[in-house]
Amino acid sequence: MPHSDRAQSPPQGAFPGLPPFPDDVPTAPLLRISLDKLLDHDPEEEERCWQACCDLGFFYLDLRASNGADSVGDITENKSSEDGNHPGEALLRDADQLFQVMNGFFDLDVKEKVKYDFADQGSYFGYKGYGEGIVDKEGTRDRNEFYNISKDDILNLTPALPSPEVLTTHRPLYASYINLSHTLCTTLLTLLTPRLPLTPTAKQSGGLPPLHALSSPSGDQIRFVRAPPQPPPTTTTTSQSSPIALGEHTDFGSITILFNRLGGLQVRLPPSISPVPPSTPSTSPSPLCQDGWTYVRPLPGHCIVNLGDALSILSSGILRSNIHRVVAPPGRQGEVTRWSLVYFCRPGDGVRMRGIVEGEEDGGEGEVETAKEWIIRRALGRRRVGGWEDSGGTEGRSMREKGGR
Numbered sequence: 001m002p003h004s005d006r007a008q009s010p011p012q013g014a015f016p017g018l019p020p021f022p023d024d025v026p027t028a029p030l031l032r033i034s035l036d037k038l039l040d041h042d043p044e045e046e047e048r049c050w051q052a053c054c055d056l057g058f059f060y061l062d063l064r065a066s067n068g069a070d071s072v073g074d075i076t077e078n079k080s081s082e083d084g085n086h087p088g089e090a091l092l093r094d095a096d097q098l099f100q101v102m103n104g105f106f107d108l109d110v111k112e113k114v115k116y117d118f119a120d121q122g123s124y125f126g127y128k129g130y131g132e133g134i135v136d137k138e139g140t141r142d143r144n145e146f147y148n149i150s151k152d153d154i155l156n157l158t159p160a161l162p163s164p165e166v167l168t169t170h171r172p173l174y175a176s177y178i179n180l181s182h183t184l185c186t187t188l189l190t191l192l193t194p195r196l197p198l199t200p201t202a203k204q205s206g207g208l209p210p211l212h213a214l215s216s217p218s219g220d221q222i223r224f225v226r227a228p229p230q231p232p233p234t235t236t237t238t239s240q241s242s243p244i245a246l247g248e249h250t251d252f253g254s255i256t257i258l259f260n261r262l263g264g265l266q267v268r269l270p271p272s273i274s275p276v277p278p279s280t281p282s283t284s285p286s287p288l289c290q291d292g293w294t295y296v297r298p299l300p301g302h303c304i305v306n307l308g309d310a311l312s313i314l315s316s317g318i319l320r321s322n323i324h325r326v327v328a329p330p331g332r333q334g335e336v337t338r339w340s341l342v343y344f345c346r347p348g349d350g351v352r353m354r355g356i357v358e359g360e361e362d363g364g365e366g367e368v369e370t371a372k373e374w375i376i377r378r379a380l381g382r383r384r385v386g387g388w389e390d391s392g393g394t395e396g397r398s399m400r401e402k403g404g405r
């Protein structure tokens, strides 16, 4: 069955105050999975989720309470996850509040923000200024700003990193958001584990969840992203006029939980998966929608979940870490600043980056990189010209057809 046949047609909701996602661009056929059904262990929904993780490695997760009791976007100041007992609704509320927090941070003077760039100390936490990353092997500069907040810092597993007052005051909100996101990731890791042909040792030790314990030091992080309007795409784009905010990449870790409100995220669909055709035919198809590159339409009440390299490696390619990038949002959405909020769930620092499924050797430390070494190499390689080749992950495997072990 083609991937798109199993996709429910996405709701067309808009985000208040933002231009709507246009109807004349093809979109990625991400399956829409219900968190409530996963929490109820609905076998059909669990199977759809497993398939999404193997076929594309990207899906929407509907976080709304299925009884519809809580309305999405009902932001009440100081309302934290403790007030709502529905984990999806609580995560949506925290995400709404974090969008406000990051706004306050990015509005600071750049001289203040650069005080929190720790790349020269070998850390990828803190601030990355506009143009301080590279998006390709030619060393083209990125077109966005990041701020990365360490899970270990917020949960007091490591000493607190310096951070500006506008951010420090929200530590309880980060803790709530980290706990909710990590719990969601554990739900997914628990669903995937019995479906993988684990080695006896991996099975005995419980599979994926114990490799991602909240209390183990890890590279888990919250990321705030801001990208100003990008130059409009042309067929003769140069590196100076590149509409690419964040270059093509696979995520380094295990599971990414993403909230964005404007288009701009594109996945590169494998040849077996076709885009959803636009409801209104386009008069001038965008040069950004070629070679499989396909926009993901943001949906209110949902997050976008994608799997990263660590799960591709641990599963020896059964689970997919798909290539994606961020480019100029389509249509009128390209005229406004784009924000996104990400939680990266990663294996514990000491986890070896090798397969834990049948056919892979059990045990032996060998020369295999640890998750900590892997993430530092990949994250910091993208911070320097010439670092592109050193910062590679599973991109080659990502573009293979499915089942490419």
Ligand SMILES: O=C(O)CCC(=O)C(=O)O
Pocket: 223, 225, 246, 251, 258, 260, 264, 265, 324, 325, 326, 339, 340, 342
């Ligand atoms: O901003 C987005 O929509 C995606 C960001 C992303 O892919 C990343 O930070 O790894």
Ligand SMILES: [Fe+2]
Pocket: 249, 250, 251, 324
């Ligand atoms: Fe990403």
